[in-house]
Amino acid sequence: MYKIAKENLASLFALIHETNELYLPVQVAGQTNFAAWSEDACVDLDTLKTVKSPKDVFFPQSETLYTCNKEDNKLRITPEALVDAPFVVFGMKACDIKGIEVLDRVFLSDPVDSFYAARREHGIIVALACHEPEESCFCKVFGVDCTEPAADVATWMIEGELYWKALTEKGEKLTEAVKSLLTETCEAKVEAEKSAVKEIVEKLPYSNLSLEGWNGDVLTEKFNDELWNELYKPCLACGTCTFVCPTCQCYDIKDYNTGNGVQRYRCWDSCMYSDFTMMAHGNNRNSQMQRFRQRFMHKLVYFPANNDGMYSCVGCGRCVDKCPASLNIVKVIKAFSEKGDK
Amino acid sequence: MSNHEHNHGEHECTCFPGFKHDTLIPMVGVITDIREETPDVKTFRVNAPEGGKLFEHMPGQCAMLCVPGVSEGMFSITSSPTNKEYQEFSIKRCGMLTEMLHSLEVGSEITVRGPYGNNFPVDTVLKGKDLVFIAGGIGLAPLRSVINYVIDNRADYGKVDIIYGSRSADDLVQLKEIREVWMNTPGINVHLTIDREQEGWEGHVGFVPTFVKELGEAGQVEFGINTISLICGPPIMIKFVLGALSDMGVSKTQIYTTLELRMKCGVGKCGRCNIGSKYVCKDGPVFRFDEIDELPPEY
Ligand SMILES: Cc1cc2nc3c(=O)[nH]c(=O)nc-3n(C[C@H](O)[C@H](O)[C@H](O)COP(=O)(O)OP(=O)(O)OC[C@H]3O[C@@H](n4cnc5c(N)ncnc54)[C@H](O)[C@@H]3O)c2cc1C
Ligand code: SF4
Ligand code: SF4
Ligand code: FES
Numbered sequence: 001m002y003k004i005a006k007e008n009l010a011s012l013f014a015l016i017h018e019t020n021e022l023y024l025p026v027q028v029a030g031q032t033n034f035a036a037w038s039e040d041a042c043v044d045l046d047t048l049k050t051v052k053s054p055k056d057v058f059f060p061q062s063e064t065l066y067t068c069n070k071e072d073n074k075l076r077i078t079p080e081a082l083v084d085a086p087f088v089v090f091g092m093k094a095c096d097i098k099g100i101e102v103l104d105r106v107f108l109s110d111p112v113d114s115f116y117a118a119r120r121e122h123g124i125i126v127a128l129a130c131h132e133p134e135e136s137c138f139c140k141v142f143g144v145d146c147t148e149p150a151a152d153v154a155t156w157m158i159e160g161e162l163y164w165k166a167l168t169e170k171g172e173k174l175t176e177a178v179k180s181l182l183t184e185t186c187e188a189k190v191e192a193e194k195s196a197v198k199e200i201v202e203k204l205p206y207s208n209l210s211l212e213g214w215n216g217d218v219l220t221e222k223f224n225d226e227l228w229n230e231l232y233k234p235c236l237a238c239g240t241c242t243f244v245c246p247t248c249q250c251y252d253i254k255d256y257n258t259g260n261g262v263q264r265y266r267c268w269d270s271c272m273y274s275d276f277t278m279m280a281h282g283n284n285r286n287s288q289m290q291r292f293r294q295r296f297m298h299k300l301v302y303f304p305a306n307n308d309g310m311y312s313c314v315g316c317g318r319c320v321d322k323c324p325a326s327l328n329i330v331k332v333i334k335a336f337s338e339k340g341d342k
Numbered sequence: 343m344s345n346h347e348h349n350h351g352e353h354e355c356t357c358f359p360g361f362k363h364d365t366l367i368p369m370v371g372v373i374t375d376i377r378e379e380t381p382d383v384k385t386f387r388v389n390a391p392e393g394g395k396l397f398e399h400m401p402g403q404c405a406m407l408c409v410p411g412v413s414e415g416m417f418s419i420t421s422s423p424t425n426k427e428y429q430e431f432s433i434k435r436c437g438m439l440t441e442m443l444h445s446l447e448v449g450s451e452i453t454v455r456g457p458y459g460n461n462f463p464v465d466t467v468l469k470g471k472d473l474v475f476i477a478g479g480i481g482l483a484p485l486r487s488v489i490n491y492v493i494d495n496r497a498d499y500g501k502v503d504i505i506y507g508s509r510s511a512d513d514l515v516q517l518k519e520i521r522e523v524w525m526n527t528p529g530i531n532v533h534l535t536i537d538r539e540q541e542g543w544e545g546h547v548g549f550v551p552t553f554v555k556e557l558g559e560a561g562q563v564e565f566g567i568n569t570i571s572l573i574c575g576p577p578i579m580i581k582f583v584l585g586a587l588s589d590m591g592v593s594k595t596q597i598y599t600t601l602e603l604r605m606k607c608g609v610g611k612c613g614r615c616n617i618g619s620k621y622v623c624k625d626g627p628v629f630r631f632d633e634i635d636e637l638p639p640e641y
Contacts, residue, residue, distance in 0.1 A: 066367050068410040068453065074391075075370045075410065075451040079363075111609050114364040219618055223638045250613030253366070253606045255411050262410040266366070271613060277604045280436045284603060284617075284640050294640075298616065305619035 001190065002164040002175070002182035009045075009162065012181050013037050013090070019177065020124070021087035023057050025050050034089070045091055045157065048134055049318060053096050053246030057089050058119045059103060061243075062267040065115070065253070069261040082118035088174065090126045094149035095139040095316040097127055099246025102314065105307050106249050124170045127151035130197060131158075136317030138206035138330065144314060146201065147194040158193045165190075206317075206330055210337055216305025223297060227335055232292035234325035239270035241319040241328070242295065247312045250276070271295050296332045365609050368408060368453035369396050373446055374428060379515040380508075382435045383480055384444055385420065387428045388454060395429055396454055401464055401487035402600065402628045405456030406608055407431065409446070413439045416605045416623070419457060420483040422490035432483040432515055458608035459627050462488050462572060462598060464495075471570045472500035474563055476583055478550050478575025479508050482515055484600050484627075485574050493527050500529075503563045507535040507550040511543045533557060550575065551582035558590045565592045573599045584631065594631035601626050601634070601641050617641055 004012055016022050022037040027044040034054040035041065052061075066079045100120075107116035127149030130137075139146050148154065152171035156163040164182060166175040175182070201207055214222075242248040252269035255262050269276060271294050277285050285291050303312035319328040375387035390396045399405075399419050408414035421430035435444045446452070462468065462484075473492065475485050492499050504524060508514045514534065525532050535546040535553045546553060557563040565571070571592065573583055580599060587597060603615040603622045610624035618637045620626065634641070 065364070070410070070451075073449075073451065075453060077368065077370060077453065079367045106611055109610075111365045113366075113611060216619065219636075219638065223618075249611065251606070251611075253414065253612070255413065257411050264410075266612075269612070269614075277614060279602075279604045290640065294616075297638075298613075302616065302619040 001185055001187050002179075003161045003185045004164065004182050006157070006160045006162060008181060009043070012178060013043070014039070015178050015181060016088050016090070016174070019086070021085065022090060023054070023087065024090040034091075037090075045128065048130060048132060048137075049093070049316065049321070051318075051322070052244055053099055053316065053318065054089060054092050055096070055099060055103060055246050057087075058100060058123060059107070059116055059249065062265055063115065064263050064265045067258075067261045067263050080115070082114060083122050084118065086122050086124060088124045088126060091128045092125055092149070092151065093130055093316075094127065094144050094146045095137075095142075095314040096246045097125060097149055097151055098139070098142065098144050098314040099316070100125075102247040102303075102310065102312050103249055105310065124153075124174055125151040126153040126155060126171075126174070129154060129156045129193075131156075131193075133197065133201055133204060134317065135205055136320040137201075137204055138209055138315040138317060140201055140204075140207045140315070141209045141211060142311055142313060142315045147197045156190050156193055158189050163190050206315075206320075209330060209333055211300075211311070211333065213336065213340060214300040214304075214311075214333070215309060216301060219297075219301055219305070222301055222336075223293070225336070227339060228289055228293045231327075231332060231335055232289040235272070235288055235292050235327055236325055237272050237274065237288050237291070238324060239272045240322050240324065242270040242272055243268060244318040244322050246314060246316055246318075247299070271298070292327075296329060299329065300333075365455065366607065368406065368455035371396055371407075371452050371454040373448055373450045373452065376446075376448055379432060379517075380513045383432055383513075383515050384435075385430055385432045385515070386443070386446075387430050388452070389428050391451070395427070397457060399423055399429070399457035400461035401491045402461040402484055403457040403459050404484075404608075404623075404627060405429075405431075405454050405458065406605075407433075407439075407443065408453045408455075409439060409442045410453060412442045414453075414606075415439045416458070416608065418484035418487070418600070418627075420486045422487050422494060424491055424494035432480060432486075434480045456608065458623055460625065462628050464488060464491055468492075468570055469498050470500065470568075472564065472566065472568055473502045474565065474569055474571045475502070475504045475506070476550065476554055476571060476573045476575070477504075477506045478579040479513060480515065481573075481575030481579070482506055483574075485572055486516060486519075488572060489524065493523070493530070496527070496529070500568065501564075502530045503533065503557075504530065505533045505535075505550065505554055505557065505563065507537070507553060509537050511536050511540050531563075533563070549582075550579050551586045554583055555586040555589070558586070565590050565596075567596075569596060571597045573597060594635065597631040598628060599631065599634070600628050603641060 025032045025044050026035040027042040032044045032047040033050045064080045069076045107113040130146035152168045166172045250269045251266045253266045299312040371388040374389045377385040417431045420432045601622045605615050605623050606612040608623045610621035615622040617640045
């Protein structure tokens with residue numbers, strides 16, 4: 001275990017940046033999101049949750065797949081180069097890392113998405129353990145320990161010092177490269193911090209939410225439940241919940257005519273949108289109730305059915321914070337369990 | 343079988359040394375023949391620019407065809423894998439992309455990626471069985487691949503009946519092949535029908551589901567325990583054919599069909615064609631009817 005004083009982090013970032021692209025929480029116009037580091041970036045490690053999850057470091061909101069040119073009526077396809085240089089993501093929280101585990105199930109299953117795989121291969125994750133979990137957090141429900149993030153390097157911010165522990169080979173290598181700035185220390189403070197934070201987690205309002213009754217085998221029963229007809233009503237179909245979510249992975253594929261060839265790109269899409277499933281002959285989910293149900297059924301029933309019980313929610317609470325209509329997955333889970341209690 | 347072992351992650355692209363060819367990156371295909379089937383359906387023959395087929399496939403599989411800058415769409419590969427020279431797609435004009443495809447000429451280049459999806463179980467379940475193909479309109483496209491596969495491996499299958507109908511005689515696709523090849527293959531019976539009377543048409547008149555029932559009840563087509571039915575067509579036709587078959591005591595486990603949902607990626611990742619725990623692009627498009635019963639009714 002090592003540590004570094006908070007005021008020396010700028011040097012640490014500069015040193016990492018010498019050999020790696022570096023992404024970390026940066027405040028822009030009052031909002032904190034993961035962005036590329038530069039010397040004058042306003043790094044913000046105090047905000048617990050970035051507005052968007054850091055998933056776009058691995059699965060960008062928009063990315064080019066290839067360019068297609070036409071010369072003498074012949075088409076030529078030039079695939080976009082894959083990421084081939086190492087990069088570091090600093091400050092990811094345990095829930096968002098679990099989110100990457102969920103995305104891995106999607107993008108690394110056969111056939112492997114090489115754009116995503118290249119980023120996973122070259123990305124080094126330095127996690128920051130949570131110090132002050134918030135009321136909207138319920139990662140515990142999904143088996144996430146926010147005090148012990150599973151990354152290449154885990155760090156803890158305690159009393160103005162960042163404690164640093166490599167957990168994988170990639171992490172060891174990075175540690176070696178920045179060792180000149182680190183000092184060796186013992187784990188006592190980190191252990192105390194972990195127990196203190198765990199106590200906070202226990203007291204969070206949603207920490208004891210029960211997932212009983214949600215699994216891959218309850219498809220018909222949950223799908224046909226009357227509750228959906230009430231629950232969805234306030235939904236504005238804005239898609240905010242899907243964009244801020246670390247596990248939502250639906251995407252669209254589109255063309256952009258550059259004037260000098262056609263760029264084919266993919267970008268995040270949302271199952272909450274009415275044209276998502278629109279076809280020439282009609283739409284197979286033509287009410288917002290159906291689309292709302294799809295999002296939650298996918299996270300709590302369909303995904304677990306295909307992925308050994310793993311849920312496609314990590315309890316980050318972003319949808320709880322951001323939905324303009326105060327709808328969220330907690331409300332859905334609660335509505336069903338309250339109904340069960342009756 | 344080649345389909346599921348086809349690992350896109352492994353062939354190298356020549357454009358970039360070391361680039362692993364992603365399944366979302368298409369190949370260039372050349373249109374080498376265009377047949378006008380009906381007023382709104384054309385069949386396109388597609389080859390690799392250097393000749394030959396772009397890839398191998400199994401009957402029932404699909405591919406994404408794209409006119410760069412317009413859009414991309416999923417289409418059944420209507421030719422049989424036993425055709426070693428080219429692949430064919432029968433495409434119905436119904437919107438932006440299909441309009442654009444219809445405006446192309448022989449020699450035009452498009453992009454193609456695939457093959458995607460599962461296939462009709464031609465090498466397992468269907469072997470040794472009597473087969474009844476029931477198609478409506480453009481729905482013949484995926485079944486034609488199976489029919490020609492069966493013809494080219496005739497000894498492996500029992501009796502074959504093909505029941506095919508369209509709005510009018512002008513809307514029957516592949517009529518030339520039906521008359522010249524299918525009708526002349528021993529052990530294959532073709533039963534054509536059109537919705538309404540038409541001058542010059544001497545065949546049957548009436549909707550496909552009613553025709554299926556008539557043929558079954560008259561014993562002209564047998565739906566026995568050794569029969570597998572394969573149905574493709576508009577949802578409304580499928581619904582009534584299913585009713586007719588069930589009235590005749592055919593079990594859902596003896597019926598296969600294909601589902602058609604909006605698709606983008608073709609590989610179970612973009613989320614678009616998800617119903618229940620299935621992705622139609624990857625786990626389908628071919629389903630046995632009892633499997634469809636287990637899905638939420640969102641197709
Ligand atoms: C598995 C499968 C197999 C198919 N096989 C055939 C075939 O053999 N022959 C044939 O003529 N058609 C087939 N289709 C339908 C074909 O994909 C659509 O008719 C076509 O994409 C419509 O495109 P458009 O741009 O002309 O229409 P528009 O209405 O302009 O399309 C608008 C958008 O909707 C999408 N879209 C519209 N309808 C569909 C649809 N049914 N499925 C998926 N996306 C759609 C288009 O890609 C486009 O982005 C198949 C569809 C699927 C899913
Ligand atoms: S649930 Fe909320 S955030 Fe999601 S689409 Fe509906 S209104 Fe928007
Ligand atoms: S559904 Fe809500 S709480 Fe769950 S991972 Fe997505 S944004 Fe976070
Ligand atoms: S088309 Fe993308 S998941 Fe099926």
